[in-house]
Amino acid sequence: MSEAKTAKSRSKSVDVEAADPAVSSAPVERPRLRDAERTSKAILAAATKEFAERGYGGARVDAIAERAKINKRMLYHYFGGKDALYVAVLEGSYVAIRSAEARLDLSHRSPSEGMRELVVFTWKYFLDHPEFLGILSTENMQKARFLKRSARIFELHSPLVAEISGLLDRGVVAGDFRSGCDPVKIYMSIAALGSFFLTNRWTLSTIFQRNLSEKSEIDAWGEHIIEVIFAYLRP
Amino acid sequence: MSEAKTAKSRSKSVDVEAADPAVSSAPVERPRLRDAERTSKAILAAATKEFAERGYGGARVDAIAERAKINKRMLYHYFGGKDALYVAVLEGSYVAIRSAEARLDLSHRSPSEGMRELVVFTWKYFLDHPEFLGILSTENMQKARFLKRSARIFELHSPLVAEISGLLDRGVVAGDFRSGCDPVKIYMSIAALGSFFLTNRWTLSTIFQRNLSEKSEIDAWGEHIIEVIFAYLRP
DNA sequence: CAGTCATGTAACTATATAGTTATTTACGGG
DNA sequence: CCCGTAAATAACTATATAGTTACATGACTG
Secondary structure: OHHHHHHHHHHHHHHHHHHHHHHHOOOOOOOOOOOHHHHHHHHHHHHHHHHHHHHHHHOOHHHHHHHHOOOHHHHHHHHOOHHHHHHHHHHHHHHHHHHHHHOOOHHHOOHHHHHHHHHHHHHHHHHHOHHHHHHHHHHHHOOOOOHHHOOOHHHHHHHHHHHHHHHHHHHHHHOOOOOOOOHHHHHHHHHHHHHHHHHHHHHHHHHHOOOOOOHHHHHHHHHHHHHHHHHHHOO | OOHHHHHHHHHHHHHHHHHHHHHHOOOOOOOOOOOHHHHHHHHHHHHHHHHHHHHHHHOOHHHHHHHHOOOHHHHHHHHOOHHHHHHHHHHHHHHHHHHHHHOOOHHHOOHHHHHHHHHHHHHHHHHHOHHHHHHHHHHHHOOOOOHHHOOOHHHHHHHHHHHHHHHHHHHHHHOOOOOOOOHHHHHHHHHHHHHHHHHHHHHHHHHHOOOOOOHHHHHHHHHHHHHHHHHHHOO
8 A cells, every 4th residue: 555655656756857867967977776796795795794793693684784785685685595695604704814815825935934924914814804703703603504514615725724734844844843743733723823812802801901902912912923833833 | 382381290290309308318408499599500501501502692581591491580580681691691601710720729830730730721621611612702702891891800810810920930930931921921822722722613623624523633632732832931 | 669687675474582560389487 | 387478480562583575667688
């Protein structure tokens, strides 16, 4: 009923407007009303934030639609539903960090420089992409039940392990690193030190009464990670 | 509600049980039907699990009531609401770990032994109390907004820092540790390595195709933490 | 230049969810 | 032994929330 009214009044106003542009404007790059890519990207970005901040269960579909400034129906149109959207966010997050990492090219540096580069990159990436850590956090809270669905996740990570492995081998030959280190353990240690500080800094700041979000504290912790990793690798 | 059936069978079984202790035992700890302490403890335990597993936003009050096998009304009676219950869970979690820690008495050991003891304790505590890490995770996702409300949290932690500080000083004097280490950084490193492995093992297992929940992997990581910390402390 | 379909909107539905109200029941002091 | 009260229950309410339906429209293609 109310729709009939709306429809009518709308088609009327359109008739009126139809005359307008013909008179007033040229075909300039007006922001396109209908843009599938823009819309779906906006949804994904908004969903990433919402899921990272509130977790899977705490995230609200309506809140995502509002953040993206799109109609909720579009979210279902492009992604199917909350679950599928979450999976898209999850995969997108891993693809993003692994792509950035792949641009590092550690093999053209000395082992020590390469390792430092990897640590610094990881630390900076975590720092600049808080939503990545948030997504990991909520995904792990659910024991990775959604990540397991994703087939192409493993192949995304083998290059990383190979890269670190090469770095370690070269470091042993050069006498910079001790032998027998597990590349996965090394990566996990780097990630652990970086991730824990950033994700837990809110409770840590409270319990130790020390503002860990200050730049000086953040910089100091970045240095600390390097020291710890190099101490561990020292022959 | 579907609980009607349960309730009926419950009051029956309690009637039966009520006779039992009278015959068998002194007027001690028979399972009282109306037991404020038991009920509120059951609620707190159930809430801890629910919040740890699903996060603050994902936790459901009805689910907590069901887990605790109590009527939802009791939850409001004892705790006031979801928020207040969550705060109780949060405080309880910190009190529990700090109390256990306080029983360590590190000062009667050699610095190296004391440090090893602290690392092993922390690792084991995290391992045995997964809900603690879950609570921290969801609390940090909310930037510690509830923890900040808790006044008595800081004083709970200063003894820990003092204890580590003493350990480090003695270690420097004994020539076991290098000087200039920050006790808070040391503790955070221990916690980081332990916490990250356990909370993130689900996604890590998936991306590295390696079952990190296996005992051998868990034990190996425990050893790894010790190695990393001692490498860092080495003069 | 008309028809078609991807893009978009508003309003709706069924269920879930936090919190309440009205009421009953067991415990223990007098 | 009985009565006031704390402990417990069931049934309810208002709102939030995931997901849908019905319809509109702009842009592109044949």
